[in-house]
Amino acid sequence: MKLNKLIGIGTLLALLAAVLFVPSINAGMNKNELPESENHEGNRQEIKNIIFMVPDGMGLADVTAARIYKNGTGGAPLNFETLENIGYQRTYSANSIITDSAAAGSAWACGEKFNNGEICYHLDGKPYNPSILELAKAEGKATGLVATSTITHATPAVFGSHVKSRSCENEIARQYVEVTGVDVMLGGGIEKFNSTKPDKCGTSGDFVAEAAQKGYSVVYTKAGMDSAVADGTVKLLGLFNNSGMTPEYLRMTGTKEPRLPEMTSAALDIMEKDRYGFFLMVEGSQVDWANHDNNLKYQIGETLAFDEAVKVVLDWINASPERKEHTLLIVVPDHETGGFAINGPDRLLKAGESMDAGWTSKEHTGEDTVIWSQGPGSRALGRSVDNTDLYGVMVKAIEQQHT
């Protein structure tokens, strides 16, 4: 009995040894044969990209209106509607149930509530987190900001600067170029990058010249942007209007301004070359302005242009299974603007037909906004969350490549 027991234990130990040691012996042999290269390859496959897309001020009714106008009442969904996970987020700021774009963007970019007007910066001196763009940069990733407002406007600003007030657009331009070193910046705002009159923070200067000194290609037209991309530039400053860019519904044929999908495509062409991946923020800035204006033609034009930019991104992602697996794509408005609603007519509409619509205000509203997402960690966003939760999901997507 005692002997049997001993044999039993011996057999068990032998089995354990076989299970535990045989694979590790193999691993040990492989280690000598295929050292760095295979590990390196393994790491590279884990490199994550984050593409964060913001249709500023877009409520769910805006989506319905744009879809009906483009595809008819029972028509196909818009591109961003096809993303895997759908959830929604609370939008309130640290000091109001009605957020502005500065506080709403700061909640995403830096992971906590801020007061309206603050750009990832606490006026009371409280410390703040680095932005998700700065964290991506620290990981060696390329970073980019694309918008149809001035590129120094509140939503892009929260990712690339820390400033007491959104009005400090010269200071935001200075920080982009001198401090943060955002690799790709495409949008409006020539006057913010080359100013003689100090802004609210007391900043003015020629940051275009400084950017050029630092190795940026500086362009002012779509043709200039395209040739910079073709020439293989890795740092691009594209400023296409003195202030915000021309709205879709007012664009003239022959204009030299690129459209949002074209800027998005240029940014991807540059940033996909970074071996450590990238963080890209794309904003359809003027859905918000259209709603402030209570202008349906303006609103639908901006929503559909934003959706075309999403199509550019989805086509890029779907071009390879690896990109699809490793790219976190989030589409989320920062808040709703105008209290927009569709009120009629009382019949079905075909594509291109106009609808009766109205707004309850000319300002932002306090409702939650929809989050569409796909890619690493995005399942956490397929539910009811706070806008500050998006920071954690993005940080985790970046950190995962180390585990």
Ligand SMILES: [Zn+2]
């Ligand atoms: Zn906004």
